[in-house]
Amino acid sequence: MARKLGLLVPGLLQLLDRRWLEGGTALTLWVALLTLATTRFPRILQSLSEGLDGWIALLTLLLVLGGLWGWSVRDRMKSGGGDRVLPGGGGHLWTTFRRNRLAVLGLWIVGALYLIALLTPLLAPFDPAYQPAFQAGETGLIMAPPSWGHILGTDQLSRDILSRILYGSRISLSVGLLAVGISVTMGALLGAVAGHLGGWIDAVLMRVVDVVMAFPRLVLLIALVAFFDSSIFLIIGALALTQWPFTTRVVRGEVLSLKEREFTEAARALGFSNSRIILRHLLPNAMAPVIVTATLGIGNTIILEAGLSFLGLGVKAPTPSWGIMVATGRSYLSHAWWIATFPGLAIVLAVLAFNLVGDGLRDALDPRQSREVSG
Amino acid sequence: MRSSSILILLALLPIAGCTDVREREIAAFCGPALAKVDSFVETFSGRGWEEERYGGTVVVAAVADLRGGMNGFDASQAASAQHQMFVNLMTLIQYDEDLNPVPYLARSWETSEDLTELTFHLRNDVYWHDGEPTTAHDVEFTFLRASDPATNYANSAFFQYYRPGREGVEVLDSFTVRFHLTKPHMDFMDPWRAVGIMPRHLLEDVPPSELSQHPFGTICPVGNGPFLFLSHDPGAQWIFGANPAFPEGLGGRPYLDRYVFRVIEEAPTLLAELQTGSVDVYAGLLPHYAASVAENPDLTVVAYPYRAVLFAGWNARIPKLADERVRRALTVGTNRHRILEGVRRGVGTVVNTAVPVTHWAYDPTLSDSFPYDPEQARALLSAAGWEDTDGDGIRENEEGEPLSIDFLFNPNQERQEVAEIMQAQLGEVGVDLQPRGMELNAFLSTIFSPERKFEGFMIAWESEFRLDERDLFHSQAVNGPYAFSGIQDSILDRYLDTLQLVTDREEAKPLWREYQLRLMELHPYTFLYSYYRQNGVNRRLRGVRMDVRGDWQNIREWWIAPEDRRQP
């Protein structure tokens, strides 16, 4: 009987097995999503007619719920309990990682943030651009302090702060992920090419890297975004363009040290082409430090994007962005401190989470550290 | 102290590269000029001013620097212009509270019977800060340059009815100057309230085309007004000192020892400085701050109706805005009263033309037209051929082109808010207004350039006391910088031409009303409101009278009691 219930409610059986982490996460998620689906059903239907965002939200909801059930079933059908071991080095990484409570917390928050960002059309209590004071005459709602109706208060145009923070998260999180993703890909490829091929390619590339790194990054960013009319694609591109050198340097260093190792010689002896060597042998081994810096880099990128919006160079109205909320909130600091404070806290939360994950990854990947921990 | 800063800069020159030609030119110009001012001021050092009102420093702060500096030929910015008129330079006349001309640099004047000759008799006790006397030759020089097209003086329209060049001005003796007009016209004394007289002995060798850009204005201005220039940290502050040689007949030396103008770009920082007392006057107080400033017992809000109108301009040259019904729909689809309520706390008046509330030709009955009516807006748009055929909330015309308008503005807090509110309100009637903030210079050059590469924009239009709207709406001016709309109407033209030439205000009023009615029919713009100017002032600063004449209009009468002064 318990087993049947366990299949229906993901996480329950894992909790009974004392696998707190998997069980707790799964159960909380499942309960939260089901609550959402049932209490906000009319909103779900309405958002479907509002375009792509609504469909994505619904899809996410269904996928995650389905995924939870699927995982629960699969998990039950595997070993009867105890620690599962993933094949290869990844399993060791995960085991070490999850021992670090703070890192797991960070991962949890990151996951929650992205889930919330995807589900925003269903979660947000109001339309972020809706101005009840100017569209419906409710002038009392201008700069209203936090209350039951508006949990985080309203801004100077009577827009709900919580809704704007939720929609703003989509900008920050997607910009962070995309910009770092692009820059890491670009940087890793270039670094591997430079390290492996050497010669003048290496020399030229490293000079370019030196020059770009010599710039105070913010100044270059501001110049790029201010001069070339800002759009979200430009911002992502500019952020990526100013970040790739860091990855390139790291990867090149790794590749150079790998070059000394035998398997590169062996691969060459076997006649593998350069690109094959780079892609299938060098890069995967060089990625460990890159992943760490990339994760930490997402946090920094979110701060930079907020900074650009703060200076007025971010996305345009009425799309909310955390940075621009802090900027407008500044003008009303003495009357309505909540306009600037809550978006700032949101930034801190997101960046903190990524930093925790990054730290955890670094500690888990560092062979000496893990020896200390497990030894 | 001022010479020491010059010395420091000169010492740093080797680092900058003393091969910088411009630096050397500036040093050559400014060095001697400022040295002469120093020695002139020295001659007054023995004098004491006993009365207790004398002394103290006042700090006025605003969010923008004085870009035009103390150069009377650069009238591009209102705040600089006021500093030229009231602080560092002198104008021939000033206005009293009833806006009637009173003597200033000129002690008297007369006109000929037919109003084509204007003669000024100047005071003979006014000296430039370097000791040279101010004479009629300086007035002549100022007029010749200001009316010279090569100088590109922004307010050259002032002299439209003056004979050009040397035919327009005649120096009768050292302190008497006569102007020759081509026609008698409305408010002909107004230019002489606004134009600061410039020193001929320092600037006559400068080619006219370089005058308005000359570093004289921001690095070493030499004026003849109540305050003399001490120093300028670009982007940070200006420091002026009391002019001991200011004529006794005009009240003598101002009470304040020093006047500091600070630039603090961040409004909330500026508010904080006002509240802690570091700054005495917050010029251009944000409307939302007025309440908290009023609550503070040490501060007070000085507010007065201003001669400026905020409007949304539409480029009638482009097809989607060419139809008057569309423009009218944009006006009635915007709830202007609510915007005024929300953004300015209701302090201001909704208007339907560019005539500000303070002008004698303003007609309050005209402000009630075009009330907010979204139904009517929808009807007008449908009648003009715009329907929402694909159900996305935005109307399209027959070709399927959506009614979206690229809306430019200079992004300060107020404009940003107004733009976003308009976006939301117009969205409800099917118009996609897309606000786009643009830095001031880029914004101005876009709307002023003959290519007119814009669709809609928002601007606060400040006018002089003499209202001349020909640059805005006359057919002949349609290729000039200020003809944003592009409408051409012969009836409007006739009004515009006639209004300038009617010299009697009572006669002119009904004509102004008819002109405004015609303008409202043509409906080139969505006029939003005529607003108040608000400043936060520390109560310890006394004698302050700010009104439509300007914030700084009586700065030489400001004083601070000895016990309230900053130490030392």
Next chain:
Amino acid sequence: MISYVFRRVLTAVPLLLGVATIVFLVLSLAPGDPSAIYFGPGMSPETLERIRRDLGLDDPLLVQYFRWLFSFVRGDFGYSFASNMPVSRRILAALPNTFVLASISLLVAFGAGVLMGVVQAVRQYSLLDSALSTVSLFFYSMPSFWLAIMLILVFSVNASQWGWPVALPVSGVVGTDHDLLGPLEQLQDRARHLVLPVLSLTLVLAAGVARYVRTSMLEVIRQDYIRTARAKGLSEFRVIFKHGLRNGLIPVVTLLGLSLPSLLSGTVFIEYVFSWPGVGKLLVDSILQRDYPVVLAGTFLLGGMVVVGNLVADLLYGVVDPRIRHGVRNG
């Protein structure tokens, strides 16, 4: 050693050239008319044309580039039409302010950060370590401009309400009538104006330094020679600070060089929020105003400062790392 210095200085030159070129490229590729800055209402098209010709804006890009480069080398940085004065004057006025802010913040941040990092490394896994880790992570995750705003809220706007005795100034380098004060009061005045800006910069920077030093020192502590020193009976203090830190400092010197770009980026926001008239604020203002000559000169200057800073760090490397000092070649 000498050859090392010489070689390092030599590599800095093409770097500077590269910085200058990139700046020029970005500006010239930007859409929009660069002469927009010179536009004043009422200015005739002829005057605008004349300005364009005088500045050579109609010439091919390569010509403009070389002309600009040569004038730069000669020390002529051009004229800023936005402020009606030569560019060099604006930059010279702003430079000392940024230098003061940046160097004081750097010193305080590194001092505090190194101290914290060492303490954390020595007392790894203790409560102190966890507490400091949490605090530094918290500050490390904070946007500096938001921190600055919160500081203003606490220490200035609501100072009296929240019991803080003295409201700290939140703008400018000096107060009013500064030049009428005596020398001691002048120093006090400057110090008071430095508190909040330095605090905003330092907290975030120190957090990053502490994290880095902690990791670095942890590695050092594990080394054999530390064990040897301990076995020799030296006091813990001497072990850490005499033997450990000296080696742990090498990466810190590297960090010094690496943190320069982010320090200068940080000063941009802080200068903006506190109206601190430095190069960072000047740069942001001139970028927003499209004042190209100032942007070119200012960006080049900031980039140059980073290059010079890295050069100094590398030279310090030469001092700290005995292998370089004594001319031992790598490899």
